[in-house]
Amino acid sequence: MTGKTHLACGIFIGSSLSIYYGEDVFTSFTIISLCGVSSLVPDICHFKSNLGKKLFPISFIIRLIFGHRTFTHSLLFLFLIYWGLNSISAPEPYLVSILLGMLSHIVLDMLTPRGVKLFYPLDVSVKLPIVFKTGGAVDLSLSSAFSIVTIILWWKDIYRLFI
Numbered sequence: 001m002t003g004k005t006h007l008a009c010g011i012f013i014g015s016s017l018s019i020y021y022g023e024d025v026f027t028s029f030t031i032i033s034l035c036g037v038s039s040l041v042p043d044i045c046h047f048k049s050n051l052g053k054k055l056f057p058i059s060f061i062i063r064l065i066f067g068h069r070t071f072t073h074s075l076l077f078l079f080l081i082y083w084g085l086n087s088i089s090a091p092e093p094y095l096v097s098i099l100l101g102m103l104s105h106i107v108l109d110m111l112t113p114r115g116v117k118l119f120y121p122l123d124v125s126v127k128l129p130i131v132f133k134t135g136g137a138v139d140l141s142l143s144s145a146f147s148i149v150t151i152i153l154w155w156k157d158i159y160r161l162f163i
């Protein structure tokens with residue numbers, strides 16, 4: 001999936017989480033931001049991705065060591081992030097936002113023909129039964145759908161945050 005679709009999905013999940021946790025404006029903004037950024041993090045292994053370009057040469061080195069859609073798209077990577085956040089006692093809403101943002105990325109990439117190495121270091125590509133071409137009509141439709149639902153969520157939730 002494209003970076004736009006990953007980001008739209010991350011912001012949608014973050015918006016849902018901010019409503020679920022029902023915190024103040026600052027916390028809601030932080031949850032949405034963390035989830036949005038986290039939804040792009042697994043593509044740190046792709047030095048031509050939005051995040052990869054900003055973090056070059058780190059992204060290039062990660063790509064050289066692990067390859068694309070391997071370690072950073074695996075359950076092992078998610079567990080290490082969880083372990084790291086847990087060890088610094090990250091507040092639950094932030095921890096959940098980061099993990100779900102990254103998980104959404106992995107699940108969306110499982111909708112592409114290439115799949116992901118979910119069980120890295122095992123060399124097994126995992127993809128869902130239905131797959132779509134990255135950048136195709138379904139990709140664009142998904143990103144539009146996530147954006148529209150997010151706007152509806154914000155519209156319905158704006159009263160709680162500001163009034």
Ligand SMILES: [Zn+2]
Nearest residue numbers: 042043069109
């Ligand atoms: Zn990816």
